[in-house]
Amino acid sequence: MNVELSFMLKKMLSVALMPWSIAILLSLLALFFLYRHKIQKAKKYLTISILWVILISWAPFANLALKPLESSYERLENIPENIEYILLLGGDRNNRAWEALRLYHKIPNVKIITSGHSLHDPISDAEKTATKLIESGIPEERVLMQAMAKTTFEEAQHMKERVGEKPFILITAAYHMPRAMKLFKKAGLNPIAAPADFNRPEETGYATVLQSKQLKNTERAWHEYLGILFYKLQGKI
Structure with missing residues (x-):
């Protein structure tokens, strides 16, 4: 497979599996069932979509996802000798x-x-x-x-x-x-x-939802976990 095409396909798959893409997919499923006059299923998927958006834009959830990644390594202060x-x-x-x-x-x-x-x-x-x-x-x-x-x-x-x-x-x-x-x-x-580029978790309270910054932090963490999973499946890490 062409290298550029392979790279683009990986990017597309990554985007498709991101939290916001999942929310859109759930909403589309709700519309599909509404079109088919399956009201209960439409309500079910719409409710799941709304709850999912609330969760991924909720500060405690974003902090929980990001903290293990950002706390793995501290700012470098003790620099070894002979670094080229x-x-x-x-x-x-x-x-x-x-x-x-x-x-x-x-x-x-x-x-x-x-x-x-x-x-x-x-x-x-x-x-x-x-x-x-x-x-x-x-x-x-x-x-x-x-x-x-x-x-x-x-x-x-x-x-x-x-x-x-x-x-x-x-x-x-x-x-x-x-x-x-x-x-x-x-x-x-x-x-x-x-x-x-540390994104230190903020003490924003449990009532803080629907914030674009928190959604972005969730997506950053999600992208990293997906990347780690993909590379593990490929035997690259």
């Missing part, structure tokens, strides 16, 4: 590059590798982030790009070719770090976790 590379996964989403800058100024002679593929934009995330780092004062020769990988698994394979078994610092979103670390270690690499 920092890998910045996924471009500069949510100012992730600031963590790379912080660590760059603590590690002599380190190089930053930016990553991030783009299907449609002619300028990849890796290139955009590299430009930002250089504009922030990092010498151009200390910024490398890794723009071909489309998935975290592919990032690990490219990094294996570059560093072998040498330890390096891995920066990504805190909620994505557990999956990334599993993939990189399975590939025989020695990453040192430096999580960024």
Whole structure:
């Protein structure tokens, strides 16, 4: 199968299994049964859909889903010696590059590798982030790009070719770090976790529902758990 097509099919499947997609599917089932004049079944699926939306946008549920991921690794403070590379996964989403800058100024002679593929934009995330780092004062020769990988698994394979078994610092979103670390270690690499973009759970109370932020946090966690499951089924972690 064509690599691009395979990637797109995986993305489509991932979207189809996300919480909001499930809510839409339940609503469509309710409409289907209503059209067939099966009122009780229509009510049943509509009720399930409404309750599901309330659940996935409920702060305690979002916090419960996200906390195990974000608490897996703490902010990197004790930096080992002789680190040659920092890998910045996924471009500069949510100012992730600031963590790379912080660590760059603590590690002599380190190089930053930016990553991030783009299907449609002619300028990849890796290139955009590299430009930002250089504009922030990092010498151009200390910024490398890794723009071909489309998935975290592919990032690990490219990094294996570059560093072998040498330890390096891995920066990504805190909620994505557990999956990334599993993939990189399975590939025989020695990453040192430096999580960024923490979404610290908020004490918003049990009455807090239908919040877009909480829905987004639920979907972030859901996407990670699905990713871990898919990679386990494929034997990649």
